[in-house]
Amino acid sequence: xxxxxxxxxxxxxxxxxxxxxxxxxxxxxxxxxxxxxxxxxxxxxxxxxxxxxxxxxxxxxxxxxxxxxxxxxxxxxxxxxxxxxxxxxxxxxxxxxxxxxxxxxxxxxxxxxxxxxxxxxxxxxxxxxxxxxxxxxxxxxxxxxxxxxxxxxxxxxxxxxxxxxxxxxxxxxxxxxxxxxxxxxxxxxxxxxxxxxxxxxxxx
Numbered sequence: 001x002x003x004x005x006x007x008x009x010x011x012x013x014x015x016x017x018x019x020x021x022x023x024x025x026x027x028x029x030x031x032x033x034x035x036x037x038x039x040x041x042x043x044x045x046x047x048x049x050x051x052x053x054x055x056x057x058x059x060x061x062x063x064x065x066x067x068x069x070x071x072x073x074x075x076x077x078x079x080x081x082x083x084x085x086x087x088x089x090x091x092x093x094x095x096x097x098x099x100x101x102x103x104x105x106x107x108x109x110x111x112x113x114x115x116x117x118x119x120x121x122x123x124x125x126x127x128x129x130x131x132x133x134x135x136x137x138x139x140x141x142x143x144x145x146x147x148x149x150x151x152x153x154x155x156x157x158x159x160x161x162x163x164x165x166x167x168x169x170x171x172x173x174x175x176x177x178x179x180x181x182x183x184x185x186x187x188x189x190x191x192x193x194x195x196x197x198x199x200x201x202x203x204x
Contacts (some may be wrong), residue, residue, distance in 0.1 A: 031063075032067075032069060035060045036072070038056050054080075054083060057079055058080070061076040061080060071112070073103055074101075075112060077103065078100035078112075078116045081094065081097035081099075082097070085123060090126075093123065094123055094127075097116055101120065113140075117137070118136070118137060120133075121159045125159065125162060137163070140155075154180040155180075157177070157179050157180035157183070158176075161173045174203065181200070184196055
């Protein structure tokens with residue numbers, strides 16, 4: 001979990017922690033930890049070898065199903081969805097993430113559900129299905145507010161704001177982006193801050 005949090009701010013340190021966690025899982029014979037490590041480490045270098053990353057994700061997906069690791073199946077399906085989406089297979093990307101959504105609604109931890117919802121929000125935005133995108137981002141926003149996780153709200157505000165701008169609700173969009181920017185600055189999330197500033201530049 002610490003590695004996930006660090007990945008936005010310090011990818012190399014996050015990768016080092018993931019390797020340590022993976023090695024520890026192997027020594028302890030904790031197979032789920034080994035499989036989780038394979039997924040996260042594959043993410044750190046997926047752009048260098050998409051085919052190998054896809055093979056790893058598929059193997060871990062099969063392992064999770066075979067061993068009845070229900071919440072982990074949701075994680076892997078969302079990872080497969082993002083990977084397929086990244087190289088233009090939108091149908092499979094959307095299908096895998098929607099499968100993950102259904103699994104995590106029933107069995108997953110709330111923060112994993114938030115991740116899938118915001119991912120789907122981005123997918124629907126790319127498909128110009130703006131109302132569906134807003135719906136996904138708002139559900140994620142409600143979960144974050146319910147659990148008091150304020151710093152991650154910037155991603156939701158940014159996503160909803162971009163959709164509202166496309167729907168020509170410019171004043172509402174600007175207000176949300178300003179809220180998103182304030183949260184990104186407060187949480188020192190430089191990547192999110194840069195993304196919001198870029199989006200605001202497109203508003204002009």
